[in-house]
Amino acid sequence: MENQTQPAISTAQGRALRRSRLPFFFKKLLQQKVLVAMSVPFLLWLVLFKYVPLWGWTIAFQKFRPAKGLFDQEWVGWKNFAFLFQDDTFYQVLRNTIVMSTINLVFGFVTAITLAILLNELRHILFKRVVQTISYLPHFISWVVAASIVSSALSPEGIINILLVKLHIIEQPILWLGKGEYFWGIIGSAEVWKNVGWNTIIYLAAITTIDPAQYEAAEIDGANRFQRIGYITLPGLKSVIVILLIMNLGHILESGFEPQYLLGNGMTVEYSDNLDIFVLKYGMDMSNYSLATAAGIFKTAVSFIFLLSANGIAKRLGESRLF
Template sequence: MEEIAIGAKPVKQVDPKKKRSNKRLTWATIKEQRQLIYMSVPLLAYIVLFAYVPIWGWSMAFQDYKPARSFDEQTWVGFKHFKFLFTDDNFMRVLRNTLAMSMINLILGFVTAIILALLLNEIKKIFWKRTVQTISYLPHFLSWIIVTGIVATSLASDGIINEVLMKLHLVDKPILWLSEGKYFWGVVGASHVWKEVGWNTIIYLAAMASIDPALYEAADIDGANRYQKMWNITLPGIKPTIIILLIMSIGHILEAGFEVQYLLGNGLVVDWSETIDIFVLKYGIAQSNYSLATAGGIFKTIVSITMLLLANWTAKRLGEERLL
């Protein structure tokens, strides 16, 4: 490597022989790993076809898109549909609902999954541990159609929830859970927890299995009880996993769901149940206003990417685990 001075600044000149040697090494590596490259081609093709090619459709958000017209015949309107979204009272309402239900699902989902994983980790009898795991996993494999049917039946005026509350004399008359908006967000959050809490514990239990058993043995010698070991060993041991999952969940902050709100919602709670996805379906796709629907989708994507990068940057500044 030689240095050539130009004025006061030295410039490094790359040796041509070394450059050719690096190229030969790169091609040799590619040749040795060509089987892996061939195996990755279908996956790359899938990603390109279903993740990147559809981005071309984002152009509809800047047009008054008409399905019968070719691309050259479309009328370009700039940010007209985005301006409509941010000045429309209905969109502000569904944005509020989406953020509220998403935050409820995020907080309840994380807290309940971590608590259940900690409790399962303390069960010493393998039979009982597997039994509880199996029971808690089962709702995950049910479709939302079945889950919302169970929820609606349980919360009916003559359902089991009202029957139990009245038997315990906690209420004097049945509560109309699905007819009053103030209950709807809580119902959605509880439904998500019941369906997914068992499944969400899997990765935490896997992280707990990697904790060095010697730490627990040392804690036993020091006289620590179970709660002290959970707080001082187990939770710090799975902290990186919690941070990574939290960052990923924050990136889906506008993914409050669609099926549960659409199936449990009705005219009495419409001001509380509609999310961005339902708004896009109702005012975009159902009315053939594909430009408005596309603008709503772009808004969700931009917010998700921004929140993901912000959460990752915050974790980096705090010295925690991060994705990027």
Template structure:
């Protein structure tokens, strides 16, 4: 209690954020009750018809659900591998730059796409990958293809397009926290390594990467927890009827086959499944890393 009074101003500063989390993250959980009802707008809570797990039975009995789950897991895993490793590599490379002006320029340029909306990004990507777009013209000019490819009309390319687009947009922004972690490493460690004859590669391997291991572990655990909660903006904006079987993800499935068709309870069941699986993945990843690396977020 003495510690609470000693840091009372810090607790007061954090209070608005605690209230925000409670109001927008915990109170809405009450809406999960809709998943067990045949919800009808305009009726009070006590007038709703309770149907138990009927909507979950419908969900797990729908063949399209497993197709959607496949797409979600595939794009999530690709995004986790590519979107997690490349920012680390980019941060390490930026840290190795000795020209301060060029380093700041590279950081600024890499951050800018983060502030561009997905509507604009989707338009740019669609234009570049069009039959007469820049990408086809480039491949034709170097002889890698003999005729233009319809990239946006072939489902087998869709996952890669989404992953690459997300990487371009978020690479610089996601590297910020790693750059901050690297800046906290004691410079004397690098000086001692140079005295011992270690080159840049050995310094990166034995000092930089171990120095940010805790940050990497925590962010990896959180990323695994959000493995199937990837949203739907990228898939909605980049998708089209020709690649629908590859673009449909859980959130988009809930939007189209739940809210879009007035099946509010069914949509809630999909969202509830998404949240429960995310929590399970988070605890599983945290437990695994706690056992293997002694690092944990709980």
């Protein structure tokens, strides 16, 4: 209320500015009417399908009943969030999410960088190509197919149990997907199996930008393979690694939805249910739209804070960053 005078001044200034710019803007817009016609329909699509759901965040602050109209809902403030933070399952789900995405992040980074470096060390070009092509395959198949493969490989009569029994590592076949303690490791391994090849693409592209003269010089100085990898290849990958790390830190609360949903079962819920499944269970199965949306908002907010902090840290360290 006390600021009333301030906007008045700025609108006056704005009006003066706009008076000179607006006709120019509209003239341009009219000139470019074809470009406008080619983009504005998609802008409307964007508003309808992406921005209207954002407005749906208000559901989290209501006691939403689907039977009532969108405008006759009862407002409850932060009550849904308060309820969320008192819910023990929420903390369990949060733990599962963070643990699984950390496993995916660390495991995924280390394996992809290692594989990229090893692929780069292959001398036979055709062999390298064939290995690369095959390694991309699991990325393109659906998680449904991947889950089908994983669950049959891990079944009591599956190949993993057969091999382990034959090698006398275990006595009896183990029901891998029936024990919660194994679940995180299974998901981490499945993610690596599915995406390690695909994730090498960006590192291999970065390796090709390293000056070959550096390798030749190192070779003449008597550096061995590991020294060349440690002192030339890895430093050359540093900025790509930092950028990807920032992008992935923004996804710390996205441990994936499909693998957990498809491979999880009644016996593993304590370890397999993550935030996305929590939202699905509360929202679709129990029709508690408000609580599910509150959990969704929590996820987006935390992700964004992580993204901004990681970006800030990268900036301070003098590394390349997202924005």
